[in-house]
Amino acid sequence: MIEGTRENGNENGNRIGKKLRYGMIGGGPGAFIGEVHRKAIGLDGMAELAAGCFSRSWEKTLETGRSLGLPEERLYQDFLTMAEKEADRPDPVDFVVVVTPNAQHYGAVKAFLSKGIPVVCDKPLTFETEEAEELAALAKQNNALFAVTYTYTGYPAVKQARELIAAGEIGDIRFVNAEYPQEWLAQPIEQEGQKQASWRTDPALTGKANCTGDIGSHVENLVSYVTGLRIKALCARLDTFGPGRVLDDNVSIMLEYEGGAKGLYWASQIAIGYDNALRLRIFGTKGTIQWLQEDPNHLQVTYLDRPAQILSRGRDAFYPAAQRYSRIPSGHPEGYFEAFANIYKTFIGALEKQKAGEPLTAEDLDFPGPEMGVDGVKFIGACVESSRKGTAWIDL
Ligand SMILES: NC(=O)c1ccc[n+]([C@@H]2O[C@H](COP(=O)([O-])OP(=O)(O)OC[C@H]3O[C@@H](n4cnc5c(N)ncnc54)[C@H](O)[C@@H]3O)[C@@H](O)[C@H]2O)c1
Incomplete structure (x- = not known):
């Protein structure tokens, strides 16, 4: 067993041995x-920052690197170097x-995967599906672990929803309704x-869509992660309300999934009064599940002819696959940082096992991987194509 592996830590990550080292690109x-x-x-003390290229500006990389206590020899002018x-x-x-x-x-x-260095990249993974597929293939070829930080997959209540659906608790899924309204681009800031806002509204920096890629892709991933449904076809209308904008700041999407279920998604950055009001509702033949990102510790489950139940993280028979991602007792709220930390906890744990030559199980790999990155880029492309064709149905 190598230093820094699971034997050196406990379930809460209080580790005695050496931590893994990570580098960061961006975050200046x-x-x-x-x-x-x-x-x-x-949060879990499993890895420490050792190197970085935090900005395209060398002065800014130096500023961030020094403030984080990194030696100059581990700071770089560009990510290729x-x-x-x-x-x-x-x-x-x-x-x-x-x-x-x-x-x-x-x-x-690509620069790091080519060297066989594992990568965690934020979403959306790339501009084009072919690029995402190339990166996924490169990771496989070089046996490098690769995660895409679809944050909401990290919440215990989201994992509980996934477990409930997999156990058949709400029956066969008939309809999914998911929305992600935000207010922050209501004005052309x-x-x-x-x-x-500047880069998200610039096609050269954000890609072919703004709202659809920035938060619509979270909706796509959350539904996919929780339900396992595959999108068969979709039609979308991308709207641009902010004056002077060329990309969308609001999107409405109808979907058909393989197996016959249907869906309706809405994402918006011009929804005054809403901060990060991601809401997921899944309607099955036996019941309905609802999760709200702004109340992330609770899950509402309603069975036919029975009153709604509110399940609470840390109690109410959360399945072990969901409960093990919780750090503190119920009623003490966990949130955004913990959701990200849960992706890292699993990713770093898998990396340690891989380094120790141990086989990886499905549980070890319970983080959003490259295939989800590819699906996200494909989804954005299909929405843009549909809208350009007058909200035509597009097969995926
Ligand atoms: N998972 C989530 O919930 C979530 C939330 C917010 C943003 N994101 C994603 O995270 C990414 C960053 O978003 P942000 O809001 O933090 O952006 P930001 O503009 O706040 O930060 C980007 C950073 O990258 C640096 N940078 C730009 N080009 C670089 C280069 N070539 N080399 C090194 N550094 C470079 C910039 O200097 C800046 O420090 C985006 O892809 C976004 O979609 C994900």
Whole structure:
């Protein structure tokens, strides 16, 4: 057993041995999600930041690297140099985290996977399906673990919903309704230089869709993760309400799944009064499940002819596959950081087992992987194509 493997830790991650080392691409000064990833990885103490290229600006990489206590020799001017130099070191990073705007995902992920270095990349994985498929193939070829941080898969209540459906508790799924309304782009704040809005509304940096890719892809992934349903066909209308915008800030989608179930998704960045109101409702032949991202510790389950039940994380017979992702007792809320941490807990645990030469089980690999990254990019492409064709039905 190598240092830093499971024998050195307990279920809560209080580890005595050496931690794995990770590098980060993106997450410089003022960045949003890079800091969330760093804090989430820190939660279980399974890995520590060892290297980075936090920005295209060398000064900003130095600023972030120094503030995080990294030595200058592990800071890099660009991710290609970082991949080369880290791969040549006797103590290279064990994995890298890619948290740049979407445009850089493909190049950065490819640089590290080509060296056999495992990668965690944020969503959406790439602009084009072929690029995502190429990265998935590269990971397989180089036996490198590869995760895509679809955050909402990390919540215990989401995993409980998945377990309930797999156990047949709500019967056969008939209809799925999922929505993700946000308010933050109700005004054209990108015209005032707001960092996150600026690149998300720029096709060169975000890809062929804004709202559909940024939060519609979360809806697609959440439904897929919880239900296991495969999309057979969809039709979508992408709307652009913000003045001066070229990409969508609102999208409505109808879906047909393999097996006959139907779905309706809506994602919006112009929904005044809503912060991150992701809601999932799954209607089966025996019951209905509802989960709200802004009340993530609870799951509502309703059986035919019975009153609605509210299941609470940490009690109410959560299945072990869901409960094991909970760190504190019920009633003390867990949230966004823990959801990210749960993706890392599983990913790093799998990496440690792989390094120790142990076989990986399905449970070890319970994090969103490259196939989900590919599905997400395919979904965005189909929505854009449908809308361009006058909301035509597109087969996937
Ligand atoms: N999973 C989620 O819930 C979630 C939430 C927010 C954002 N995201 C995704 O995370 C990614 C980043 O989003 P954000 O809101 O943090 O963006 P951001 O603009 O806040 O941060 C991006 C960072 O990447 C850096 N960067 C840009 N090009 C680079 C390069 N070539 N090399 C190194 N660094 C570079 C920028 O300097 C900046 O520090 C996007 O793909 C986004 O879709 C995911």
